[in-house]
Amino acid sequence: MKNNKGNRGNQAGNDRAPAKVYVVGNAGANPDNVVAGTFLLNNRYAYILFDTGADRSFVSTAFCSQIDITPSTLDHYYDVELADGRIIGLNTILKGCTLNFLNHQFNINLMPVE
Template identity: 50%
Template structure:
């Protein structure tokens, strides 16, 4: 194996830790590089100065895992609960910082979304970027005869109706119990509510 970035053995250019070296050498040698984003020479699309890089403070992440993966995964809990009095297939996940509703299911919420002051950018696990300006506030999530308010942003989700993230889990002092496939909520007054997944 020979790295074409700096002609050393041990790995290929694809796995090189200094890929910028090849670009700099090509630029010094006068080789043509074309940005596929804007068609300009001397840089690649990933290094394009014109491409808007989202502010990390404005970006969230959504895991795009399937139902079988979620059931096998140790850090998530899935089950069906009531949301706005509709059966909802829910994923409790400590990965995303916000909570989301699928575009298909949002129609069943029977409420009008509010417009966000700023556009929220979401990076899906497959690398695609999606923007949302809407949020459904004050939805009612029912867990074992206890009702909770939750705010949901609509995004593309394929395997679940709703993903509940850290913006809901943290204020409710929720813990995901990996081995039990359950979520424990520490309610006011010292009471605990344990919700078991599928």
């Protein structure tokens, strides 16, 4: 997905880029390939949903306080469609999170979602 930083718009004619996020246990969600489990995120156990159809990586705002990274503000918004069909605008990101997946560490950026 483009981040629309260069052209400052998308096909809908606004300055928001589209993204999707799914919620575990919501019957209305139709994810592509999903794997879920408990993994270490910044040395804290987190229940993580890996979805091959998601455009970005998200984290609950409740969990953000446990990973001790100050959010950064982006210069653009992403329109994110939630599993219940609502669309919210996000412009914050937690940069430099560390995901431990099968003893391999990956640096990831996460967008906080309530």
